[in-house]
Amino acid sequence: MRVAQHREICVHLYRTIRSRIKIKSGASSMGQPTFQWIPVYKVIAEEIQKRNTPRGREELLDICAECLGKDDWEYVDPLAIFLAFNRSGKNNNLQRAKQIRSLMKAFEIELPFDDDLSGIPTTYQRFGIIAHNADDAEKSWDLFGLILNGDDQILENESFLEMMDQVAAFNGNRHFNDLTKILYMINPRVFFPLHHSNNDLVRDRYGVDCRIIHHSAKGYAEFIKQLKDAPAEKFWLLSNSADPHLGNGINAQIDPESPSASRAPQGRNIILYGPPGTGKTYSVPAAAWLIANGKECSLDSLRDLSPEDHEAAKQWYNAQLQKPDGQIAFTTFHQSYGYEEFIEGIRPVIAEESPESDGSLSYCHEDGIFKSFCKRASQPIVLGGAERLGLNSNPTVWKVSLDGTGPNPIRADCLENGHIRIGWDEYGPVITDGIDYKHGGKGILNYFTNVMRSGDIVLSCYSATTVDAIGVITGDAEWHEEYDRLKRQREVNWLVKDLSLNIVEQFNAPTMTLSTIYRSKVSAGDILKVVERESGGEIASPNDNSYIFVIDEINRGNISKIFGELITLIEESKRAGLADEQRAVLPYTKEVFSVPANVTILGTMNMADRSLTQLDAALRRRFKFIELAPNPSAIKPQNIESTEGPINLSSILSAMNARIAALYDQDHLIGHSYFIGTKTFKDLRQRFSQNILPLLQEYFYDDYDKIRLVLNDSSDAEGFIVKRQIEGKYLGNLGNVAAPLMVSDSAQWEPRHFMAIYEETPLKVRPTSVKQG
Numbered sequence: 123m124r125v126a127q128h129r130e131i132c133v134h135l136y137r138t139i140r141s142r143i144k145i146k147s148g149a150s151s152m153g154q155p156t157f158q159w160i161p162v163y164k165v166i167a168e169e170i171q172k173r174n175t176p177r178g179r180e181e182l183l184d185i186c187a188e189c190l191g192k193d194d195w196e197y198v199d200p201l202a203i204f205l206a207f208n209r210s211g212k213n214n215n216l217q218r219a220k221q222i223r224s225l226m227k228a229f230e231i232e233l234p235f236d237d238d239l240s241g242i243p244t245t246y247q248r249f250g251i252i253a254h255n256a257d258d259a260e261k262s263w264d265l266f267g268l269i270l271n272g273d274d275q276i277l278e279n280e281s282f283l284e285m286m287d288q289v290a291a292f293n294g295n296r297h298f299n300d301l302t303k304i305l306y307m308i309n310p311r312v313f314f315p316l317h318h319s320n321n322d323l324v325r326d327r328y329g330v331d332c333r334i335i336h337h338s339a340k341g342y343a344e345f346i347k348q349l350k351d352a353p354a355e356k357f358w359l360l361s362n363s364a365d366p367h368l369g370n371g372i373n374a375q376i377d378p379e380s381p382s383a384s385r386a387p388q389g390r391n392i393i394l395y396g397p398p399g400t401g402k403t404y405s406v407p408a409a410a411w412l413i414a415n416g417k418e419c420s421l422d423s424l425r426d427l428s429p430e431d432h433e434a435a436k437q438w439y440n441a442q443l444q445k446p447d448g449q450i451a452f453t454t455f456h457q458s459y460g461y462e463e464f465i466e467g468i469r470p471v472i473a474e475e476s477p478e479s480d481g482s483l484s485y486c487h488e489d490g491i492f493k494s495f496c497k498r499a500s501q502p503i504v505l506g507g508a509e510r511l512g513l514n515s516n517p518t519v520w521k522v523s524l525d526g527t528g529p530n531p532i533r534a535d536c537l538e539n540g541h542i543r544i545g546w547d548e549y550g551p552v553i554t555d556g557i558d559y560k561h562g563g564k565g566i567l568n569y570f571t572n573v574m575r576s577g578d579i580v581l582s583c584y585s586a587t588t589v590d591a592i593g594v595i596t597g598d599a600e601w602h603e604e605y606d607r608l609k610r611q612r613e614v615n616w617l618v619k620d621l622s623l624n625i626v627e628q629f630n631a632p633t634m635t636l637s638t639i640y641r642s643k644v645s646a647g648d649i650l651k652v653v654e655r656e657s658g659g660e661i662a663s664p665n666d667n668s669y670i671f672v673i674d675e676i677n678r679g680n681i682s683k684i685f686g687e688l689i690t691l692i693e694e695s696k697r698a699g700l701a702d703e704q705r706a707v708l709p710y711t712k713e714v715f716s717v718p719a720n721v722t723i724l725g726t727m728n729m730a731d732r733s734l735t736q737l738d739a740a741l742r743r744r745f746k747f748i749e750l751a752p753n754p755s756a757i758k759p760q761n762i763e764s765t766e767g768p769i770n771l772s773s774i775l776s777a778m779n780a781r782i783a784a785l786y787d788q789d790h791l792i793g794h795s796y797f798i799g800t801k802t803f804k805d806l807r808q809r810f811s812q813n814i815l816p817l818l819q820e821y822f823y824d825d826y827d828k829i830r831l832v833l834n835d836s837s838d839a840e841g842f843i844v845k846r847q848i849e850g851k852y853l854g855n856l857g858n859v860a861a862p863l864m865v866s867d868s869a870q871w872e873p874r875h876f877m878a879i880y881e882e883t884p885l886k887v888r889p890t891s892v893k894q895g
Contacts, residue, residue: 155238155240155241155362156236156238156240157238157240157241157358157362158233158234158235158236158238159222159235159238159239159242160310160358161233162222162226162231162233162235163204163307163308164308164309165229165231165233166222166225166226166229166231167200167204167266167269167270167308168270169229169231170182170200170203170266171200171266171267171270174200174263174267179198182198182203183195183198185225185228185229186198186203186206188224188228189221189224189225189228190203190206190207190221190224190225192206194701197255197256197258197259198259199258199259199262199263200262200263200266201262201265201266201289201301201304202262204304204307204308205300205304206221207221207222207225208242208303208304208307216237218239219235219237219239222235223235223237240362241310241358241359241361241362242303242306242307242315242361243303243315243317243319243320243361258289258292261285261288261289261292262289264285265282265285265286265288265289266308268281268282268285269305269308269309270308270309272312274311274312276312277312277342277343277346277347278343282339283339283340283343284339286301286305286339286342287338287339289301290337290339298316298335298337298342299315299316299317302314302315302316302342303315303316303317306357306361310356310357310358310361311356311357312346313346313357314345314346314349314357314360314361315357315361316332316335316342317361320360320361323360323363324349324352324360328348328349328352329352330345330348330349330352332345333657334348336657337655390413390419390694390722390723390746391692391694391722391723391725391744391745391746392409392413392419392722392723392724392725392745392746392747392748393676393724393725393726393727393745393746393747393748394406394409394724394725394726394727394748394750395726395727395728395729395747395748395749395750396727396728396729396749396750396751396752396793397728397729397730397751397752397788397789397790397791397792397793398728398730398792398793398817399752399792399793399794399795399796400750400751400752400753400793400794400795401750401753401756401793401794401795402726402727402728402750403674403726404432404795405424405750406439406672406674406724406726407432407435407436407438407439407440408424408427408431408432408435408436409424409724410435410439410442410450410670410672410724411431411434411435411438411439412424412427412435413668413670413722413724414438414449414667414668414670416668419748420748421748421749421750424748446515446516447498447501447515447516449499449667449668449669449670450669450670450671450672451491451492451495451669451670451671451672452672452674453491453492453671453672453673453674454673454674454675454678455673455674455675455676455677455678455679455684456675456678456679457678457679457680459679459680459684460680460683460684461490461683461684461685461686462490463490463491463684464490464491464492464493464684464685465489465490465492465493465685465686465688465708466487466488466489466490466493466708466710466711467487467488467490467710468485468486468487468488468710469485469486469488470484470485487710487711492671492688493708493715495669495671495721496715496717496718496721497645498516498669499665499667499669499718499720499721500645500647500665500698500718501516501645501646501647501665502646502647502650502651502664502665503664503665503667511594511615511617511653512576512577512594512596512615513577513579513594513646514575514576514577514578515577517577517578517579517594517646518574518575518578518579518641518646519578519579519580519581519641519642519644519645519646519649520569520574520578520579520580520581520639520640520641520642521580521581521583521634521639521640521641521642522542522544522580522581522582522583522638522639523583523634523636523637523638523639524536524537524542524543524582524583525543525608527583527584527585527586528584528585532608533582533590536582536614537582537590537591537616537619540593540613540614540615540616541597541611541612541613541614542580542582542593542595542611542612542614543605543608543609543610543611544566544567544570544608544610544638544639545563545607545608545609545610546561546562546563546566546567546610547607547608547609547610548561549561549563549567551601551603551609552601553567553568553571563638566637566638566639567610569639569640570599570610570612570639571599571610574595574612574639575595576595576596576597576598577594577595578594578595579592579593579594579595579646579649580592580593580594580595580614581625581642581644581649583634584622585634586633586634586635587624587625587626587627587633587634588621588622588623588624588625589621589623589625590619590620590621590622590623591616591618591619591620591621592616592617592618592621592623592649592652592653593614593615593616593617594614594615594617595612595613595614596613596614596615597612597613598612599611599612600612600613617653617657618652618653618656618657621652621656623652625642625644628648629644629645629648630714631643631644632712643711643713647665664699665718665720666720667720668720668722669718669720669721669722670721670722670724671721671722671723671724672724672725672726673723673724673725673726674725674726675726675727675728675731676725676726676727677727677728677731678731681740681741682740685741686709687706687708688706688717689740689741689744690704690706691704691705691706691715691716691717692717692723692744693744694719696716696717697716697717697718697719697721698716698717698718698719699718699719700719703716704716723745725745729788729789729790730789730790730821751791752775752779752791752792752793752794753794754771754772754773754775754776754794755772756794756798757771757772757775757794757797757798757800758798759771759801760772762800762801762802762803762805762806763803764803764873765873766872766873766874766877767873767877769803769806769873769876769877770880771797771800771806772797773879773880774797774876774879774880775792775794775796775797776880777834777879777880778792778832778833778879779791779792781831781832781834782821782832785822785828785831785832786821786822790821792814792817796809796813796814796817797809803873806876807868807869807871808868810842810868810871810876811868815829815842815865818832818833819865826843826863826864826865827863829842829843830842830843830863833878833879834878834879834880834881835875835878835879838861840866840870840875841866841871841875841878842865842866842871842875843863843864843865843866844863844864844866845861845862845863845864846861846862846863846864847861848861
């Protein structure tokens, strides 16, 4: 009774508040949603249905190619048309509105539309309800026709429910929620879109739980009946109030402190390249920040950022680097770097490190930094937060045997009472270093007691290939004296039971071994998809956040050796979940691996180390290159004062680079960062002495004649390069030996020496000079 009364009070208050908000046609002064999309979507659906003829379908193919960029469709699927312009990630709201207007023009629809898409949850899946053959396409058309021709009681039509189940099964029932979203777009009076925020709202406000659906049309019909009996308000108002930002984000500002909130575009590979000192490393946080915010990373966008933007990007970048589940990872390539460090390898494990060690040296597989990062990026986002399921931020998946395989009393007890149990009772309740482990089990006990964490996932092994339950660890290891055997226990929340999940067939995982506990090679993402499918509720969405893997000095490593087979997998079109997805079986673990579409590889390349033309051709083809050239205007201040007048730093840089380009090439110019922060003449002398002159010596292999040309210095007696005086008495019978050139003492450098660099005539010796402190 109290629950019903509370619900009635909440509904009354909510409707009272809503009644005071007047929603006018067109955009209101208070920015309230107009829902003009409802009649527009209805007419679009009708125009599509009019073309359900052989000639009309050919016309639709042309329209989809022109308006939606779908020029590779073989079959016309009316549901897929709606899905195509309502996806998350790839289609932001601005693009969605643009595509809708393009369809309106193609169909000659003259209705008001203000680009407001409030109340429409985007579809998460990359492919969704798409017909992959002619028979499936016909089923989509049949369902589409039933929707348009049916009345408000269509969910009571057995034929419709049967057809809905068939269409939802195109991809193994994985896209049932997406199907409800498309049905809602076509007829929002009848259908309610299943989406995590919508599901939470109707459960909390009306007590209607989506878990009754179980990915079935009959379950969905019962869900809608309960929702209407509540009685709930109009479905589009309900969907919008659940998350008012679902569709109305065209002019929304991105929070610079939380770029992870934006959806990622398709994976990209970018290299920032240029001579030394052009700000490549400095630009990495800003480039990563742009990518994470869903913005284009280009030279113009980098230069448009203010110093404050750069600082905000740097703070976010550093924070992400420090997080174990952050969106940034960093490595530096070098000549010794290899596949084993980058992808995977085998490493030796000394006795103290191995949980299963018997005291001798052993070996184990270890993921490289890039493979680990890709696993992180592919972890799905648990809707409502990981705490909703009791998961930790980076759950490990464990295989657990409950007293062997098959049915047994221990298994029944564990599944019924929410725990897992193992043995080795003879060692007692407390595991100490003094135990000799004469009965084995050292590694298993270490896993069970110390390594497994609350929030990790456990798979109950029923046979060598099948799992019968999936759970989440909720407690620490305990000793239970009341049991006759297997007295070690950990509490588990079983998310799904009574399964018959063949992990070998479904996930290409290896068969499970007799060992009681070990890490499974099945990913947490794959397991959550199973839980979602079996529970009938939407518990996780694909991770569309952008993840940026930074490779400093990418050209200093042996690319073919480091990337191996991944040189193909990093292509944008070959990423996981895309139409041309490519997977590879890794050589050590035999895992099937692909690179997620939300991972961007961001590299830096110093052109003075190796020219662009010498870089691996396969790598160059797969990357977008952004050149960061010397930018004299970035030097602040432009002038520094001296006793002989102002010295123009940007002119010094421009003059030296013009001569270097003529004497050497464009790859060995000097970057502007060498001059940034130079405020006094003392600073300038120090920069030349410690940075610029050594760099020129390296460039020209100590050819001081060329260095003098770069510095516009022709004096043998003073300036940057002078002749070394050798006392004749030590030369003996060597005869006349030319005095070698050398870098002079920086304390003798005067303002006019620097001014001469950007003068047209070379430095001339003068009899007097002014000393600078």
